[in-house]
Amino acid sequence: PDGVLVVDETGDLKKGMHTVGVQRQYTGTAGRIENAQVGVFLAYASRHGHTLIDRRVYLPKSWTGDRDRCERAGVPDDVVFATR
Secondary structure, three states: OOOEEEEEEEEEEOOOOOOOOOEEEEEOOOOEEEEEEEEEEEEEEEOOEEEEEEEEEOOOHHHHOOHHHHHHHOOOOOOOOOOO
């Protein structure tokens, strides 16, 4: 009953533009706008311990709006834009 859900995001700086989700966007890792891929993570934590529940790569509108790019990167057709 004292457990909490923890939502967090982290960015990985990336070069290029072919890795899924990469674009110029704010990432706390750099503390500024950089070319990066952002992951959003959901964890559960309590006094008994903690565990990762789920994770997703954040896909900016520049990705979800370009189905050809998504197809080349292997992003399924049913993936649509969602805020972080």
